[in-house]
Amino acid sequence: MKDSFDEDIKGVVNFIFEASILQNMQRSGNVFLGSGKQTVGAHIFRTILIGYLLAKMTDGANAEKVMLMCLFHDIEETRTGDLNYLQQRYVTSDDKRALKNAVDNLPSKDDILKTVEEYEGLKSLEAKLAKDADTLELLFYLKEELDKGNLQAENWITHAQKRLITETAKKLLPTLKNTKYYDWWYNLTNDWDKGNKKW
Numbered sequence: 303m304k305d306s307f308d309e310d311i312k313g314v315v316n317f318i319f320e321a322s323i324l325q326n327m328q329r330s331g332n333v334f335l336g337s338g339k340q341t342v343g344a345h346i347f348r349t350i351l352i353g354y355l356l357a358k359m360t361d362g363a364n365a366e367k368v369m370l371m372c373l374f375h376d377i378e379e380t381r382t383g384d385l386n387y388l389q390q391r392y393v394t395s396d397d398k399r400a401l402k403n404a405v406d407n408l409p410s411k412d413d414i415l416k417t418v419e420e421y422e423g424l425k426s427l428e429a430k431l432a433k434d435a436d437t438l439e440l441l442f443y444l445k446e447e448l449d450k451g452n453l454q455a456e457n458w459i460t461h462a463q464k465r466l467i468t469e470t471a472k473k474l475l476p477t478l479k480n481t482k483y484y485d486w487w488y489n490l491t492n493d494w495d496k497g498n499k500k501w
Contacts, residue, residue: 320404323380337452338443342379345439349375352442353435360470363427371421371432374414378404380439417456424467432469437462441475446483 325343332338353372357365376384383399385393401418405411421429438460448455459479480488482488 310407311492313409315422316410317405319326321377324376327379327384329386330389334386334388335444335447335452335458336454337450338447340443342384343422345443346373346376348442349432349435349439352438353432356431356435356438356468356470360427360431360468363431366418367417367426367428368435369430369476370417371429372477373437374401375421375436377401377418378413380404385401407462411453427468430467431470434466437465438471438474438478441478442483445481449483 322343324346326342327342329342329345331338332340350369350372353368354365357363357368377399378397381404382395382397385395387423400416403412405414408414418462421432424430440457442464444455444459448459463475466475
């Protein structure tokens with residue numbers, strides 16, 4: 303029993319070190335977008351937040367399942383890298399093998415593999431919400447770049463928004479597109495020119 307426990311601990315520790323790579327791995331699409339920097343880890347973090355909120359806004363959705371799908375949806379990129387859509391036309395990535403190898407020494411590996419399989423199948427409500435969370439995260443990022451002056455981002459938004467599946471996600475889209483990324487804090491500090499220090 304002790305040997306098995308120690309082996310599990312080693313697998314968990316190694317996996318956490320491996321997953322940490324995503325904190326520094328840059329999303330490759332920015333080279334083609336022409337501006338911005340975002341790590342895969344940052345993308346995953348905001349995808350989880352969006353997934354949780356979408357689930358809470360959708361009747362009958364299991365928020366925990368959605369969050370788990372969002373958490374693990376890109377985890378194999380520690381081994382495959384982040385291939386953008388152009389690169390995927392020329393490079394075939396064995397995502398399933400990479401994911402299996404990455405989680406192979408975890409006590410929860412079967413749960414993770416089933417979660418990602420469900421996500422990729424896009425049949426359950428939770429999978430559709432998680433996929434929409436992934437797409438919305440890209441749309442939020444593109445809107446930030448558009449607000450900073452990258453006009454090409456608008457073309458990307460036009461195409462990416464067509465991928466949205468659920469009505470919940472689609473309802474967010476008009477407000478997302480009509481809100482400046484800095485409105486949330488700028489409107490709170492509208493008397494900053496008066497030297498108000500009670501922000």
